[in-house]
Amino acid sequence: MTDAGDSREAEAQAEAGDSREAEAKAETELPPGAGSPEGDEIPIVEPEPDPEPEPLPEEAAKLLAQLEKELKDSIIESGHTFGDLVVRVAPEAWRKAAEVARDKLECDYLSFVSGIDWMPAPKVGGDDAGGDTSSPVQPTEITFGIAGSDGRFQVFARVQSTARHHGFTLKVDVDEDTFSVPSWVPVYPGADWHERETWEMFGIGFDGHPGMRHLYLPFEFEGHPLRKDYPLLSREIKPWPGLVDVEPMPGEEASEEGGGE
Amino acid sequence: MTVDFRSGLPDNAGAMLQKHLADARINVELETEGMVLNIGPQHPATHGTLRVVVKLDGERVVSADPVIGYMHRGYEKLTEFRTYPQITTLINRIDWLSSFANEVPFIHAAERLMGVQAPPRAEYIRTILTELSRISTFLLFLGEMGLQVGAITPAFYGFRDREHVLNLIEAATGGRFHPNFNRIGGLKVDLPSGWIDDCRRVMKKVFDSVDEFEELVVGNEIFEVRTRGVGVIPPGVGAAYGVSGSNIRASGVDWDLRRDGQPYLVYRDLDWKVWTHPDGDSFARYWVRMQETRESARMVVQLLDGLPAGPVMAKVPRIIKVPEGEVWVNTENPLGEMGYYLFSKGATGPFRCKIRSASFSNVSILPWLLKGVYVPDIITILASLYFILGDIDR
Amino acid sequence: MGLVEKGKVPKPLTWLLNYSRKYSLWMFQWGLACCAIEMGAALASPRYDMMRLGVIPFPASPRQADLLVVSGTVTDKMAPAVKRLYDQMPDPKYVISMGSCANCGGPYWDSYSVTKGIDQILPVDVYVPGCPPRPEALIEGIVLLQQRIQNEDLAERWRGEPIVVGG
Numbered sequence: 148m149t150d151a152g153d154s155r156e157a158e159a160q161a162e163a164g165d166s167r168e169a170e171a172k173a174e175t176e177l178p179p180g181a182g183s184p185e186g187d188e189i190p191i192v193e194p195e196p197d198p199e200p201e202p203l204p205e206e207a208a209k210l211l212a213q214l215e216k217e218l219k220d221s222i223i224e225s226g227h228t229f230g231d232l233v234v235r236v237a238p239e240a241w242r243k244a245a246e247v248a249r250d251k252l253e254c255d256y257l258s259f260v261s262g263i264d265w266m267p268a269p270k271v272g273g274d275d276a277g278g279d280t281s282s283p284v285q286p287t288e289i290t291f292g293i294a295g296s297d298g299r300f301q302v303f304a305r306v307q308s309t310a311r312h313h314g315f316t317l318k319v320d321v322d323e324d325t326f327s328v329p330s331w332v333p334v335y336p337g338a339d340w341h342e343r344e345t346w347e348m349f350g351i352g353f354d355g356h357p358g359m360r361h362l363y364l365p366f367e368f369e370g371h372p373l374r375k376d377y378p379l380l381s382r383e384i385k386p387w388p389g390l391v392d393v394e395p396m397p398g399e400e401a402s403e404e405g406g407g408e
Numbered sequence: 409m410t411v412d413f414r415s416g417l418p419d420n421a422g423a424m425l426q427k428h429l430a431d432a433r434i435n436v437e438l439e440t441e442g443m444v445l446n447i448g449p450q451h452p453a454t455h456g457t458l459r460v461v462v463k464l465d466g467e468r469v470v471s472a473d474p475v476i477g478y479m480h481r482g483y484e485k486l487t488e489f490r491t492y493p494q495i496t497t498l499i500n501r502i503d504w505l506s507s508f509a510n511e512v513p514f515i516h517a518a519e520r521l522m523g524v525q526a527p528p529r530a531e532y533i534r535t536i537l538t539e540l541s542r543i544s545t546f547l548l549f550l551g552e553m554g555l556q557v558g559a560i561t562p563a564f565y566g567f568r569d570r571e572h573v574l575n576l577i578e579a580a581t582g583g584r585f586h587p588n589f590n591r592i593g594g595l596k597v598d599l600p601s602g603w604i605d606d607c608r609r610v611m612k613k614v615f616d617s618v619d620e621f622e623e624l625v626v627g628n629e630i631f632e633v634r635t636r637g638v639g640v641i642p643p644g645v646g647a648a649y650g651v652s653g654s655n656i657r658a659s660g661v662d663w664d665l666r667r668d669g670q671p672y673l674v675y676r677d678l679d680w681k682v683w684t685h686p687d688g689d690s691f692a693r694y695w696v697r698m699q700e701t702r703e704s705a706r707m708v709v710q711l712l713d714g715l716p717a718g719p720v721m722a723k724v725p726r727i728i729k730v731p732e733g734e735v736w737v738n739t740e741n742p743l744g745e746m747g748y749y750l751f752s753k754g755a756t757g758p759f760r761c762k763i764r765s766a767s768f769s770n771v772s773i774l775p776w777l778l779k780g781v782y783v784p785d786i787i788t789i790l791a792s793l794y795f796i797l798g799d800i801d802r
Numbered sequence: 803m804g805l806v807e808k809g810k811v812p813k814p815l816t817w818l819l820n821y822s823r824k825y826s827l828w829m830f831q832w833g834l835a836c837c838a839i840e841m842g843a844a845l846a847s848p849r850y851d852m853m854r855l856g857v858i859p860f861p862a863s864p865r866q867a868d869l870l871v872v873s874g875t876v877t878d879k880m881a882p883a884v885k886r887l888y889d890q891m892p893d894p895k896y897v898i899s900m901g902s903c904a905n906c907g908g909p910y911w912d913s914y915s916v917t918k919g920i921d922q923i924l925p926v927d928v929y930v931p932g933c934p935p936r937p938e939a940l941i942e943g944i945v946l947l948q949q950r951i952q953n954e955d956l957a958e959r960w961r962g963e964p965i966v967v968g969g
Contacts, residue, residue, distance in 0.1 A: 228735050229520055229735055231735075231736055257648060257649070258747065259762065259764040261762045264760075267753075268488065282489045283490070283755045283757030285759060290732070290753065292733075292734045292751055309647055309656070309663040316749075335648050335650075337649035337769055337773070341772075348484070361477070362477060363476065363480040363801060364477060364480065364879070365878060373484060377914075379485065379489060379912045381911055382489060382912045449880065450832065456833075477877075477879050478834075478877055478879050479835060482910070482913040482916070486910065486912065498909055504835060505839065564848065567842065567843055567848075568848055571843070571847060584934075797834075798835055
């Protein structure tokens with residue numbers, strides 16, 4: 148790469164570093180949407196501001212530079228996961244980001260649109276019960292993933308290019324008041340079903356969606372299953388009946404060689 | 409009421425005629441309203457529980473609305489309550505015809521987050537088993553599409569030839585499908601002795617049976633007439649809907665994740681070809697899958713020749729805890745692009761696992777695709793898109 | 803048949819009736835998920851041919867079927883359809899629950915949308931365990947059912963509630 152590439156990369160670095168620091172400052176308060184049974188007792192782990200933000204790999208940096216040229220301030224934060232670019236945009240720019248991806252970055256292929264609920268799941272079986280010992284125990288602090296988050300719910304999507312063979316992930320925070328994001332259906336018609344599924348599973352609305360209705364679940368189903376506070380009743384009533392103690396407790400056989408499940 | 413004109417009209421003839429004419433007028437008005445035809449959710453063939461509600465105008469479809477969810481088992485919620493080895497047993501039931509291929513992207517995602525690399529022999533065997541599952545599911549497709557179009561014999565040939573490949577998979581993994589053979593870090597056990605020779609023999613049989621299908625089905629004029637020009641997916645529309653795999657390659661898009669996506673397994677070391685077809689109709693989809701079956705068999709022979717010796721399992725801790733992070737891994741499954749977006753918080757199970765399944769997007773194009781086709785062509789299109797309900801509904 | 807209800811059918815005739823019924827089961831295969839493939843392999847594959855036992859698939863309608871084989875996961879969305887189809891079958895009808903999903907919910911026992919076993923809705927005669935059960939296991943299930951039919955007391959079955967072919 149010539150000088151042009153280097154300067155673009157440096158620009159991307161500076162941008163990423165700045166936004167991450169700003170993000171860290173903003174995360175000192177409890178995000179308003181992070182309700183949980185324990186109330187506001189969930190500690191938020193502040194990510195330490197990186198002294199030297201890790202540079203993006205070359206391809207991701209190129210994509211990011213192009214995105215920034217088009218979207219300018221709407222990009223809140225960006226990062227990468229194993230070379231894959233992850234960009235968080237502002238809610239108002241969600242549809243514009245899709246248009247930029249489709250038109251300028253040649254990402255004609257929509258992989259998926261989905262949601263995520265960052266609240267840690269309440270302990271199965273409640274606090275006083277023994278709890279379901281077979282379920283994995285997740286940490287009780289809220290931490291957000293790459294490119295951070297402003298609230299409890301996020302919508303993330305992945306677009307790819309069939310011709311250029313690149314792709315990236317877009318994330319957006321769900322607005323706390325309206326609890327909806329703009330719909331991608333005018334840009335990618337395939338987002339229709341993905342958004343129906345996201346609404347069904349999380350309750351996130353999509354403005355501009357032609358006809359939001361149930362996709363997977365029967366029409367009389369109540370609740371949004373993929374939210375973390377939606378319990379699986381079978382596990383609440385009785386822990387997994389097949390719990391056989393083949394795995395020793397951690398610490399007992401720490402020197403055991405790997406191999407097997 | 410019969411009117412005998414020879415004997416003169418009865419007294420109430422006028423009133424009755426008026427009534428009939430009035431009825432006829434209503435019938436004429438009702439005729440253009442269209443009929444709602446409900447296909448499914450139970451098919452005699454192995455499509456599964458898909459329900460398509462089509463509004464017809466005579467014989468043409470005005471609008472189609474697939475109703476899915478009859479096989480929705482809540483995978484994404486279930487993965488949040490299970491440990492990684494438990495999830496491996498669960499996810500190979502998403503696409504239940506090519507089960508081994510479902511496990512591979514998830515295992516790769518977990519391995520990538522953990523920083524574990526499976527030994528080369530394990531990667532080779534994983535590739536062989538993935539290609540074998542691709543062959544087995546495509547053989548079923550080749551037979552079953554003939555069945556949907558009206559030829560019953562290819563279905564039996566498909567099941568029969570598939571048995572040979574399933575025997576191989578069973579000899580190696582212990583299960584005809586749903587092998588649960590992948591472990592984070594490698595495979596459960598090594599291949600049994602004599603398996604490689606058996607595999608070479610079966611690959612020869614696969615070539616013969618694909619030739620048989622080519623002669624029997626593709627060479628049949630009725631099949632050509634029923635499938636050429638039916639259900640054309642333009643490449644731009646297909647990509648916008650997320651159609652992937654052989655479906656989009658049959659529309660001329662030269663895109664195969666084994667070659668173009670993130671490097672996974674050992675496809676980069678092999679000498680193979682991506683097949684595309686410019687037409688984009690049902691015939692093209694059948695033809696592309698047929699060629700891909702042959703290509704997979706060639707790949708398996710190359711892999712068997714180059715199989716390295718060594719262990720099949722890397723050193724991993726007894727209790728798998730995947731460090732915090734998120735990762736996206738997508739692979740070319742027989743049905744299309746399958747991907748897992750794995751969010752981990754350092755526990756023994758994932759925080760959230762978004763499963764991107766191929767058939768979900770492939771079927772989402774149906775409302776657009778079925779407009780204006782004739783009723784028998786609906787079945788042809790459904791058969792050529794080749795979805796598995798578990799893959800749609802998860 | 804009045805004789806059957808009153809229990810007045812002589813034993814050789816009962817034996818003959820049961821024998822002919824057990825070898826002429828018309829199976830309504832309710833293939834939902836992965837088990838459907840194994841059921842298809844059991845029926846359509848020349849290796850595990852099930853038709854040699856007299857069990858033939860694909861009745862023209864549920865009104866002509868004797869045996870319902872539920873294979874695969876039954877979800878809450880699908881369950882009313884299964885019940886409706888079961889009600890349409892005429893007596894004497896038998897149900898085989900194939901696979902662990904149909905037996906008890908299987909690997910999805912804690913899912914929010916899965917019916918935990920088809921026996922919550924229908925009376926099941928034979929449970930075939932496995933995930934998926936091999937075609938031979940399904941054939942064993944059918945053989946067990948045939949043994950059961952052979953030893954069935956027709957009067958027991960027909961006494962009591964009237965035959966309802968409707969719904």
